[in-house]
Amino acid sequence: MTDSSSRKIVDSANKYNDFETRFYEWEDGMSSAGFKLELPQRHFEEFDWGVTGYNFGRVIGGVLTVSEHDIDRQYGNLFAMPDHIVIFIVIIGGMDCQCFGKRFQLKQGDILIQDMSQPIKIHVFPGDLRPRLCTYQYIIMPKHSLHFNVDIASLHGKTIPASSPVNIILRNHFGTMVQVFDQMTEQEVLSTGEGAASVFLQTLHLVAGKKVEQPFAHSARLERICMFIENNLAQAINVEQLCKDFAISRSSLYRLFEPLGGIAQFIRSRRLLLAKRLLRASSMSDQSLATIAHQCGLELSALRRYFQEVYGATPSEMRTLFQKANTGHDIIDATHVNWVSSL
Structure with a gap:
């Protein structure tokens, strides 16, 4: 079965006694997507989070459950991980986003695409049921997987609504990967990651509208x-x-x-x-x-x-x-x- 010590991470706030450590550990994880974590003073005492991460070789993904918070990718931290794309899938709660001067909101089941070299602000808010926590999945892939066949910058801040067939395919595919991870061998995990990368990249092609046959010929x-x-x-x-x-x-x-x-x-x-x-x-x-x-x-x-x-x-x-x-x-x-x- 999978070597969980190197390909799976399970972590949560309850492992750490003091707030400073809980906050730092969460902030450190968010930095992998070039994000700076911001937490209102009123949420300090009740701040809670849990994460399960999976390394599929070509694709990294996982599930996050966390209290209400703000995440921000701006000038000072754009270069943390600039060569990647991150996809958020809202499971419980929602996201209020500001990107390129526009403000929009994601609800349960919606998908958000981000270019990790571009700035964005996201307010993550919880669902109505207690405990009032947000849950979302994330998928991270390197830009070079696209072979520059997609105008990457134009996808930043794009959303795929929950009702979209493309959204349903992507969500179900990733959900199945996570569900069977512990039953797979190392080779099966890596092969699954290769296949998933193709599925997710084709999804980006569809969202972009078309492939760019001449690299960047029609780009900004x-x-x-x-x-x-x-x-x-x-x-x-x-x-x-x-x-x-x-x-x-x-x-x-x-x-x-x-x-x-x-x-x-x-x-x-x-x-x-x-x-x-x-x-x-x-x-x-x-x-x-x-x-x-x-x-x-x-x-x-x-x-x-x-x-x-x-x-x-x-x-x-x-x-x-x-x-x-x-x-x-x-x-x-x-x-x-x-x-x-x-x-």
């Missing part, structure tokens, strides 16, 4: 610039040249990237994430750190400094961690942050 200017940066990380990326190539003024370019922390921060973040992927790749195991830094458009000294600042480890230490995990000599701790970062 921000998406096209991001794609250009992604394809040229090994090269020097000059703001003046970006402005010329995309017919945009410097001030407009800065405004465009302001929600993502700024153009310089975005480029650095993409380079670090590329370096992280290269360090994980077995095909790059014989390449020096200097070579990897060069492929990411960085000096080796800058790569080391940025890794220490962002990940709290050197590139060498992270490479060793990945190598141990790949050979089975060590298991990355089962936390949502570790799971998502390894997708």
Whole structure:
């Protein structure tokens, strides 16, 4: 059966004696989706939560039960996990959302799609029955699974109503995965994750309306610039040249990237994430750190400094961690942050 120590997390507030620890543990889990947790003073004493998380390899998901609260993804925490998509499915209670200047509400059974590099505010409120708790499911997938066939940014804040056939298929599929998880072998869990990723991605294609045959050809200017940066990380990326190539003024370019922390921060973040992927790749195991830094458009000294600042480890230490995990000599701790970062 499944190795629950590495692929399943069961945690709840009642494991922790004091409020500060209960709050911190919940906040730490929410950070895996780039969220900052906000809790009104009046809810401090009664704050309660429970989570069961599942790692299906290509897909991470789970069930959350929690007191009324607010979650916010804004400038300061957009880069916690920017390379992922998260789907919320409301089970009990509802969500009041603010996204791109619009306010809308989700009720039982509705689905919310989010680009984890985009800001959003969500007030999660409970159902009418006691104890007054909210319950929702979550699904997290890496953006690269989409192969850029979908305009990802355009899906941010999209909802799928409970009555939609696509919603029903997605909800039932994920609900079955969770229900039978403990009865599956390790290989069955991973195979189920592969299949589920295809189902969920096709769902996103349907919600988007159509596939984009020419990557980003019909996307917003921000998406096209991001794609250009992604394809040229090994090269020097000059703001003046970006402005010329995309017919945009410097001030407009800065405004465009302001929600993502700024153009310089975005480029650095993409380079670090590329370096992280290269360090994980077995095909790059014989390449020096200097070579990897060069492929990411960085000096080796800058790569080391940025890794220490962002990940709290050197590139060498992270490479060793990945190598141990790949050979089975060590298991990355089962936390949502570790799971998502390894997708």
